[in-house]
């Protein structure tokens with residue numbers, strides 16, 4: 001966790017968004033705007049937008065697809081965990097509701113973004129749904145510590161995943177600014193959204209540790225298996 005925190009701090013320090021930047025993800029409207037602006041020469045008073053390369057478009061599509069799949073999984077994990085967990089630990093109701101509500105808001109955000117930018121959702125939606133529900137239910141049946149270890153493992157991977165996306169986008173922005181291009185408002189907003197969601201995921205990680213995640217037995221095996229599963233699911237969802 002401390003490594004992630006350090007990395008986040010580094011990213012935040014390096015992020016100096018231009019106040020004049022304007023940026024576009026490839027919606028139909030933005031594509032028209034890009035095609036019209038990309039033929040104009042930059043002037044001293046108004047910089048031009050740089051069209052996204054195919055690689056950048058693929059990165060953004062893949063990022064939105066995997067993020068939506070991950071947030072769906074998170075809502076399903078908490079949905080499955082909550083009844084068995086609260087039957088034995090009713091005092092956890094406010095915490096579970098708080099984390100679920102944030103995950104539902106994250107999912108809503110990415111549902112909106114993939115629809116807006118016409119990104120194909122992962123084809124493995126049904127598989128991730130079954131696995132997430134099974135993971136949530138089974139860890140909650142093992143007890144509070146295992147349920148919290150599940151959150152600890154998932155959020156460790158997801159925090160790092162969002163951090164990597166943010167780093168890539170900031171590098172893209174820096175290159176554009178160095179080349180004298182403007183950065184569209186939509187990309188600036190996406191980076192800001194990812195940073196907020198990443199911080200909320202890491203807040204969940206802190207809650208899990210505070211609620212005895214590391215007392216789960218065997219902690220190393222449980223978190224190791226779940227983290228490996230998360231990495232596999234992320235890798236596949238970026239591509240399929």
Ligand SMILES: [Fe+2]
Pocket residue numbers: 071074102103106107197201
């Ligand atoms: Fe989330």
Ligand SMILES: [Fe+2]
Pocket residue numbers: 074103155200201204
């Ligand atoms: Fe989360």
